Amino acid sequence: xxxxxxxxxxxxxxxxxxxxxxxxxxxxxxxxxxxxxxxxxxxxxxxxxxxxxxxxxxxxxxxxxxxxxxxxxxxxxxxxxxxxxxxxxxxxxxxxxxxxxxxxxxxxxxxxxxxxxxxxxxxxxxxxxxxxxxxxxxxxxxxxxxxxxxxxxxxxxxxxxxxxxxxxxxxxxxxxxxxxxxxxxxxxxxxxxxxxxxxxxxxxxxxxxxxxxxxxxxxxxxxxxxxxxxxxxxxxxxxxxxxxxxxxxxxxxxxxxxxxxxxxxxxxxxxxxxxxxxxxxxxxxxxxxxxxxxxxxxxxxxxxxxxxxxxxxxxxxxxxxxxxxxxxxxxxxxxxxxxxxxxxxxxxxxxxxxxxxxxxxxxxxxxxxxxxxxxxxxxxxxxxxxxxxxxxxxxxxxxxxxxxxxxxxxxxxxxxxxxxxxxxxxxxxxxxxxxxxxxxxxxxxxxxxxxxxxxxxxxxxxxxxxxxxxxxxxxxxxxxxxxxxxxxxxxxxxxxxxxxxxxxxxxxxxxxxxxxxxxxxxxxxxxxxxxxxxxxxxxxxxxxxxxxxxxxxxxxxxxxxxxxxxxxxxxxxxxxxxxxxxxxx
Ligand code: PEP
Ligand code: MG
Numbered sequence: 221x222x223x224x225x226x227x228x229x230x231x232x233x234x235x236x237x238x239x240x241x242x243x244x245x246x247x248x249x250x251x252x253x254x255x256x257x258x259x260x261x262x263x264x265x266x267x268x269x270x271x272x273x274x275x276x277x278x279x280x281x282x283x284x285x286x287x288x289x290x291x292x293x294x295x296x297x298x299x300x301x302x303x304x305x306x307x308x309x310x311x312x313x314x315x316x317x318x319x320x321x322x323x324x325x326x327x328x329x330x331x332x333x334x335x336x337x338x339x340x341x342x343x344x345x346x347x348x349x350x351x352x353x354x355x356x357x358x359x360x361x362x363x364x365x366x367x368x369x370x371x372x373x374x375x376x377x378x379x380x381x382x383x384x385x386x387x388x389x390x391x392x393x394x395x396x397x398x399x400x401x402x403x404x405x406x407x408x409x410x411x412x413x414x415x416x417x418x419x420x421x422x423x424x425x426x427x428x429x430x431x432x433x434x435x436x437x438x439x440x441x442x443x444x445x446x447x448x449x450x451x452x453x454x455x456x457x458x459x460x461x462x463x464x465x466x467x468x469x470x471x472x473x474x475x476x477x478x479x480x481x482x483x484x485x486x487x488x489x490x491x492x493x494x495x496x497x498x499x500x501x502x503x504x505x506x507x508x509x510x511x512x513x514x515x516x517x518x519x520x521x522x523x524x525x526x527x528x529x530x531x532x533x534x535x536x537x538x539x540x541x542x543x544x545x546x547x548x549x550x551x552x553x554x555x556x557x558x559x560x561x562x563x564x565x566x567x568x569x570x571x572x573x574x575x576x577x578x579x580x581x582x583x584x585x586x587x588x589x590x591x592x593x594x595x596x597x598x599x600x601x602x603x604x605x606x607x608x609x610x611x612x613x614x615x616x617x618x619x620x621x622x623x624x625x626x627x628x629x630x631x632x633x634x635x636x637x638x639x640x641x642x643x644x645x646x647x648x649x650x651x652x653x654x655x656x657x658x659x660x661x662x663x664x665x666x667x668x669x670x671x672x673x674x675x676x677x678x679x680x681x682x683x684x685x686x687x688x689x690x691x692x693x694x695x696x697x698x699x700x701x702x703x704x705x706x707x708x709x710x711x712x713x714x715x716x717x718x719x720x721x722x723x724x725x726x727x728x729x730x731x732x733x734x735x736x737x738x739x740x741x742x743x744x745x746x747x748x749x750x751x752x753x754x755x756x757x758x759x760x761x762x763x764x765x766x767x768x769x770x771x772x773x774x775x776x777x778x779x780x781x782x783x784x785x786x787x788x789x790x791x792x793x794x795x796x797x798x799x800x801x802x803x804x805x
Contacts, residue, residue: 221454224427227406227693228447229413232422233465234400235458239378240436241385248360251321261315261322265308268322268362273302275358297348301355307333323363330356374398379442381434387411387562388525395419395501400442402430402449407696409676409726410688411561416444417726418502420750424449426690471802472753479510479753481760485738489764492744493756494549496724500538503545505749510756513549513607515672515746516724517542519595520556523564529591535598543605550607552649552672552724552746553599555592555624557581557613561688576677576686581614586623596631603643611649611672616656618663625667653677653725658706665717672746673710675725679703698727699736699780699787708775711741722746731758731803732787738764739771754803761799766790 253261280295301307307329314325330352337349374380374393379400385393390412401416406425416423422444434440434451441450441461445468450457484490494515495506506514522530522538530538542551559580563569572578585592599610612624625648635642652658653674661671675698680687682702685695697703707723714721722744727733729747734755737745745755770790774783791805799805 221457222433222451224402224424224430224433224449224451226402226424226427226430226447226449227408227413227690228444229406229408229410229425230401230416230421230423230444232400232420232444233441233461233468234379234422234444235439235441235453235461235465236377236379236399238381238402238434238436238438238440239374240431240434241380241382241389248323248327248364249321250324253315253319253321255319258316258319261325262312264363265311265315265322265326268359269302269308271362272355272358273299276302276355297351298355301352302359323360326363327356327360330360379440381430381436381440383431385412387521390415391499391521391525395499400444401425402427402434402440402442404428404430405688405690407687407690407693409680409696414496414676414726414748415498417729417748417750418496418498418505420505420748426693428690471804474802475753475757476509478757478760481510481756483756483759485759485762485764485767487763487765489738491738491742491759492722493752493759494552494722494744494746495749495752496746497542497749500541502749503542506546509749509752511549511749511752513546514542514551515722515744516611517551517553518557519553520558520562523556523558524562529564529594532594532598532601535595536601539599539602539608540605543602543608547605547607550609552609552611553602554611554613554651555582555585555595555599558584576680582612582620582624583614586620586627589627593627593631596628597635600628600631600635600642600646601640603646604641606643608643609647609649609670611651613651613674614654614677615650615652615664616654617660618667621650621664621667651724652710652721653681655682655706658682658710661710661713662717665713665719668719670719671710671714671721672744673707673721673723673725673742675703675707675723675727678706678725679727682706697780698730698733699774699783701775701778701780701783704736704740704775704783707737707742708740715741720744729755731755731805732784732791734758735762735767735791736771736774736783736787738762739767739769740775757799758803761795761803762791763794766794 276295276298310329311325314320315322334349334352337345374397377397377399380398381402383404384406398421400421401412401423403412403425404427406412413423413425422442424442424444424447427449438452441453482490483493492512494513495511496516497514498518498521539553558564560576602608615621647669649670649672650664650668651674652661652671657664676687679696679698683695683700685692711721720743723737723742724746728745729751731754734745770787774786777783
């Protein structure tokens with residue numbers, strides 16, 4: 221039995237079979253071969269090329285059936301590479317003349333090929349380079365016998381064990397089959413953690429060595445409360461975890477009974493608690509967990525893992541569906557937040573050294589009005605339902621907001637000309653997730669209808685801590701005095717300018733912080749749906765006057781440790797025994 225410690229990313233306990241996704245490690249070692257080995261290496265090359273061809277034809281068939289012939293056609297280029305005699309002859313020449321192993325000869329030739337193509341200032345050739353790189357990986361995998369399973373191939377209920385999961389991979393996961401996550405890297409607000417929380421799947425990230433120690437198909441325990449993964453557990457450990465998980469499920473059931481009740485404090489303050497979603501599959505969770513509409517719809521997931529950008533019509537249908545499903549409540553549609561740790565497939569996005577500080581969200585959208593306007597038009601058209609609000613991510617100052625609104629206006633004019641209807645009074649919100657936006661909230665508040673504080677980013681940018689890096693996760697402190705001061709100032713600026721302010725960062729779904737935020741005067745909270753019943757229960761069990769008192773005290777404390785301890789003790793003192801037990805405080 222082995223106990224691995226990581227970061228608790230999504231609460232819950234699960235015991236199940238590990239499904240290990242490979243690390244895509246294609247390090248190739250150069251080996252000198254003898255004259256007698258030459259024919260064997262050439263045979264291995266041919267075998268790998270044939271196997272890869274079979275693999276691609278199978279994928280092509282599958283995609284053709286599921287998405288249509290034109291989508292499957294992109295693999296034609298891959299197949300052509302496999303038959304490219306110039307490439308094959310080059311590899312064989314190296315094996316014969318230089319007497320090196322096939323893996324080395326092949327990877328060298330592929331690298332030479334792609335580098336040459338990348339050297340041209342031509343979009344088409346650059347795309348071909350990416351195709352060749354991809355096919356090169358597939359062939360190398362065959363040669364190195366690294367036939368790692370892929371996430372979308374999961375057939376039974378499993379716990380995903382991976383070095384990391386790209387957002388595109390996460391988007392393609394068969395969500396009904398995944399019962400847990402354990403990853404080597406990542407922090408509590410990296411995309412895998414957020415999605416696990418939304419789906420209510422236990423997850424531990426930042427384990428560092430999970431893929432090294434966990435073997436596929438063996439039983440593991442993921443404890444998303446403690447941030448622990450137990451590998452090859454003993455029978456009695458399994459039993460004790462089953463017991464623990466039953467107790468937790470019982471408490472959750474009790475809390476869930478009252479999930480439809482309004483979140484109103486004992487002294488009568490009613491707040492709005494809404495849901496964060498990423499995929500249409502998550503829509504049923506909104507009502508199920510008693511959310512009042514959607515406070516954050518992360519639309520970028522429609523764009524990820526696709527070979528083609530979604531059309532205006534596709535997007536219109538997706539947004540309309542969400543708007544209709546949550547009616548009479550509303551949905552805040554956030555325009556695409558691409559970049560950071562979520563990338564479009566090539567060629568739209570180049571490699572960057574510091575992507576979280578780079579071409580991300582509104583910066584990307586303003587630079588690519590061709591992509592942005594398609595989304596804005598689709599959102600506007602769906603707004604005929606009258607319950608859509610639009611929100612811009614990563615605004616760092618008023619100029620960006622003005623530019624985004626200008627583009628929105630030009631979409632309005634276009635639609636009017638085309639005779640297409642939309643909500644004339646659609647409300648516009650700004651995500652406050654960059655310190656410069658928080659510090660100029662008084663300026664921004666005059667030109668928008670609401671704020672939503674995105675603490676996942678606000679924390680990383682104000683404390684200079686990469687949110688997806690487990691090595692610095694200990695510095696990622698939501699209750700850092702600097703963060704609390706920024707939040708407080710944003711709330712004050714919003715209220716002075718008569719607009720409401722919510723929070724859609726993960727901090728809103730943590731009960732200690734939810735209590736504090738209430739006391740700081742925040743108007744709305746939005747969070748992963750499974751968190752909602754507990755937060756609503758907490759709100760119903762406290763007084764706003766207590767929350768205000770606690771907030772006015774902790775705002776003067778020096779460290780997050782002191783702040784969290786104070787809040788914990790405060791809640792313990794004011795909550796009755798049964799509520800304390802139920803909420804696990
Ligand atoms: C945030 O930054 O708090 C947020 C909600 O946006 P995302 O997590 O998608 O960056
Ligand atoms: Mg953000």
